[in-house]
Amino acid sequence: MEGRRVDAGSAAMKQALTHYDKGGAARMVDVSDKPATRRTARAHALVRISGEALQQLPNNRKGDPLEIARIAGIAGAKRAAELIPLCHPLLLTHVDVETRLGPEGVEIVSTATTTGPTGVEMEALTAAAVAALTIYDMTKALDRSIEIGELYLLEKDGGRSGRYQRARGGSR
DSSP, rough: OOOOOOOSSSSSHHHHHHTTTTTOBBOOOOOOOOOOOEEEEEEEEEEEEOOOHHHHHGGTTTOOOHHHHHHHHHHHHHHHHHTTTTTOOOEEEEEEEEEEEEESEEEEEEEEEESSOOOOHHHHHHHHHHHHHHHHHTTTTTOTTTTEEEEEEEEEEEEEOOOOOOOOOOOO
């Protein structure tokens, strides 16, 4: 079966996009020959929620949304490869999700770690996203205008590309 051709832009862009073969078809990257190294990634998400709803969080009849979101985020990281088609299934050695109340809502920071041949950015991002969706699910009765945003990679370390740390205030 012939793969579907994709226009990935310039020649430099095509070389940088490792999830495409020479013909432009999507593919899972072969990491067989890459050495197993310790790899860590941290991600961020923000759930914007009204001040009134934030004050009601401790009395949520569904339970503690922050603790349920923390557990959901950990479970989400472990299932990233099931949700993202070309993501490698990884043996995660550690996942943590921190939630804290802030002036705009709930800030989420997730961390994923593995020792393997490929990075854990997608697991950290999935953990933050699933935690944010869980906060929404548990608090939507308090505030229907909740927004989930600011999902991004804070930092990653390990592997051939080394360390990346997001600049304060974002990087573009």
